[in-house]
Amino acid sequence: MKILVLNGSPHPDGATSDMVNAFARGAESKGHEVRILHVARKNIRGCMDCGHCRNREKGVCAQKDDMQEIYPEILSADMVVFASPIYYFTLSAQLQAAIQRTYAIDIPANVSKVALILSSGSPYVYGPAISAYYQSIVEYWGVENAGIFTANGRQNKSEAKRQELYRFGSSL
Numbered sequence: 001m002k003i004l005v006l007n008g009s010p011h012p013d014g015a016t017s018d019m020v021n022a023f024a025r026g027a028e029s030k031g032h033e034v035r036i037l038h039v040a041r042k043n044i045r046g047c048m049d050c051g052h053c054r055n056r057e058k059g060v061c062a063q064k065d066d067m068q069e070i071y072p073e074i075l076s077a078d079m080v081v082f083a084s085p086i087y088y089f090t091l092s093a094q095l096q097a098a099i100q101r102t103y104a105i106d107i108p109a110n111v112s113k114v115a116l117i118l119s120s121g122s123p124y125v126y127g128p129a130i131s132a133y134y135q136s137i138v139e140y141w142g143v144e145n146a147g148i149f150t151a152n153g154r155q156n157k158s159e160a161k162r163q164e165l166y167r168f169g170s171s172l
């Protein structure tokens with residue numbers, strides 16, 4: 001399976017990346033191909049609702065920024081993992097920008113399953129992020145939710161959390 005991870009944390013060595021890397025090691029141990037894209041370190045602007053992708057060139061976004069390299073990755077993936085720190089009770093703005101820019105390609109036909117990885121300072125802060133994930137991705141794309149994983153406070157970068165994410169990756 002080709003697995004794409006969209007990591008919305010600006011920290012390549014942060015807590016979100018720690019979970020993502022453990023997941024990737026587990027998935028790769030079972031022969032899956034994992035590609036991690038750090039969307040928060042890319043130039044991805046918000047959707048302008050210009051209508052280009054719907055009315056002029058179907059499926060083509062008029063904004064020529066780093067999202068252009070991400071579209072083919074999403075379209076060729078079998079699974080997409082969304083990873084993000086919690087910012088103000090929801091997904092990071094950088095990951096939300098990438099998700100909203102999928103408006104151009106609409107529902108990626110090849111993707112059959114998705115997952116969500118979240119890191120936060122506090123517990124019980126995940127409601128809006130999980131709701132956005134379910135409504136915008138799981139239900140809208142019509143795909144299987146393979147799992148939702150969270151770490152808060154001292155769980156971040158813990159060996160127990162790494163093992164949990166490794167097990168998830170190796171279960172695919």
Ligand SMILES: Cc1cc2nc3c(=O)[nH]c(=O)nc-3n(C[C@H](O)[C@H](O)[C@H](O)COP(=O)(O)O)c2cc1C
Pocket residue numbers: 009010011013014015016017084085086087088089090119120121122123125156
């Ligand atoms: C702008 C901003 C907003 C945040 N909002 C929340 C929040 O609402 N709830 C929470 O528990 N943690 C919040 N945090 C803390 C981060 O979610 C937490 O530090 C996380 O582990 C960072 O992950 P990273 O190391 O992958 O960047 C916020 C951090 C920042 C910078």
